[in-house]
Amino acid sequence: MDKNFPISGFSSLAIHGGHVQDPNYAHLTPIYAASTYVFDTAEQGMRRFSGQEEGYIYSRWGNPTMTEAEDKIAAMETFGLDFEVKGILHASGMAAISTLFLANLKQGDKVLSHFSLYGGTQEILNRLLPETGVQSTIVDLRDLNKAEEALQQDPAIKMLYLETPANPTIQCVDIEELTKLAKKYGKIVACDNTFATPYLQQPFKFGVDFVVHSTTKFLNGHGTIIGGILLGRNIEFMKTHATKIHRLLGGNSNSFDAFLLVNGMKTLEVRMERHCNNAMAVAHFLQSHDAVAKVNYNGLPEHPDHLVALKQMRHPGAMMSIELKDGLVAGVKMMNKLKLCTRTVSLGTCDTLLCHPASMTHAGVPKEQREKYGITDGLIRMSIGMENVQDILADLDQALR
Numbered sequence: 001m002d003k004n005f006p007i008s009g010f011s012s013l014a015i016h017g018g019h020v021q022d023p024n025y026a027h028l029t030p031i032y033a034a035s036t037y038v039f040d041t042a043e044q045g046m047r048r049f050s051g052q053e054e055g056y057i058y059s060r061w062g063n064p065t066m067t068e069a070e071d072k073i074a075a076m077e078t079f080g081l082d083f084e085v086k087g088i089l090h091a092s093g094m095a096a097i098s099t100l101f102l103a104n105l106k107q108g109d110k111v112l113s114h115f116s117l118y119g120g121t122q123e124i125l126n127r128l129l130p131e132t133g134v135q136s137t138i139v140d141l142r143d144l145n146k147a148e149e150a151l152q153q154d155p156a157i158k159m160l161y162l163e164t165p166a167n168p169t170i171q172c173v174d175i176e177e178l179t180k181l182a183k184k185y186g187k188i189v190a191c192d193n194t195f196a197t198p199y200l201q202q203p204f205k206f207g208v209d210f211v212v213h214s215t216t217k218f219l220n221g222h223g224t225i226i227g228g229i230l231l232g233r234n235i236e237f238m239k240t241h242a243t244k245i246h247r248l249l250g251g252n253s254n255s256f257d258a259f260l261l262v263n264g265m266k267t268l269e270v271r272m273e274r275h276c277n278n279a280m281a282v283a284h285f286l287q288s289h290d291a292v293a294k295v296n297y298n299g300l301p302e303h304p305d306h307l308v309a310l311k312q313m314r315h316p317g318a319m320m321s322i323e324l325k326d327g328l329v330a331g332v333k334m335m336n337k338l339k340l341c342t343r344t345v346s347l348g349t350c351d352t353l354l355c356h357p358a359s360m361t362h363a364g365v366p367k368e369q370r371e372k373y374g375i376t377d378g379l380i381r382m383s384i385g386m387e388n389v390q391d392i393l394a395d396l397d398q399a400l401r
């Protein structure tokens with residue numbers, strides 16, 4: 001693609017964005033399988049190390065396959081916006097989140113966040129960061145007054161950390177309003193955009209400083225990798241301090257995963273359109289099903305965060321959860337009867353995935369605490385896939401009977 005071509009559509013960008021012509025004219029950027037990069041001269045080596053000359057040095061620091069993935073995601077997260085961001089590809093979503101926290105927080109700082117977060121993030125906040133002297137304050141961020149109260153009263157809060165939509169009740173928080181509040185008190189704002197992807201939601205549009213993704217999910221889209229990315233609006237900070245922390249922690253990605261990610265992302269728009277259309281049909285179907293007590297899907301007007309989702313997302317996404325009338329027993333029975341859909345954790349693959357948080361991802365969380373977060377015994381979480389929707393409905397229907 002000519003760099004000056006005025007791309008007007010998301011898919012065009014997802015397909016061409018970040019691509020650089022390979023020096024050997026390979027159509028796709030190859031899987032660069034080399035640990036190190038050679039210098040023509042000792043002087044060139046010095047220039048590369050000092051940053052006077054751009055060029056690859058060592059694959060923990062990056063290579064052409066990883067750069068393409070970073071630049072493509074950065075382009076998608078700022079599509080239609082008038083500024084750029086820089087991305088650093090990581091080994092996993094957790095590695096990206098670790099770099100985010102360790103590059104921004106020091107002893108005595110606090111993180112303000114919501115109670116509904118990815119389990120790993122929750123554990124970093126509850127167990128790991130406190131050992132480095134970083135505490136977290138958890139409030140219901142859907143209540144803007146409570147959020148402001150915390151920001152106003154506690155000067156130790158350095159970062160507001162958002163995840164929206166969030167596991168497993170698909171709660172959404174208002175990125176724009178919360179970012180405004182955080183900025184009023186001079187805080188850093190970061191947002192986990194994994195469930196939405198940049199096609200559905202662009203947190204940078206609302207003024208956040210950092211976006212993180214588990215690229216393992218919808219971005220890759222095929223369940224073939226583990227990966228993550230940290231993107232930042234302050235390019236200088238990303239190129240210096242964040243890059244330093246990333247390199248020292250060693251949570252780098254690799255060329256094979258980067259290659260699968262780049263190619264998976266080319267179909268992001270078409271995949272998300274199909275995922276979301278199917279999800280809406282499944283939500284309506286389950287809502288009127290006799291065995292189902294409740295459907296948590298932010299595309300339904302009954303969902304408490306429906307309006308927030310409408311405001312900041314192109315479509316409500318493909319994640320939902322349901323509560324069965326007969327609790328745990330019904331949940332286990334339904335999971336065992338599935339014939340097409342897949343019993344597994346994770347999300348964002350071509351096939352429809354179901355898991356039972358109470359007996360799987362959250363089995364270690366005490367029941368009382370679980371239920372406070374909406375994870376009841378009969379809750380089933382679903383990542384709606386791209387199968388023909390009548391087949392998804394038929395499988396769910398026979399499994400619920």
Ligand SMILES: *Cc1c(COP(=O)(O)O)cnc(C)c1O
Nearest residue numbers: 092093094118192194214216227
């Ligand atoms: C999966 C996930 C993560 C962690 O990503 P990994 O790639 O598994 O390390 C973080 N946040 C959200 C919302 C996720 O779904």
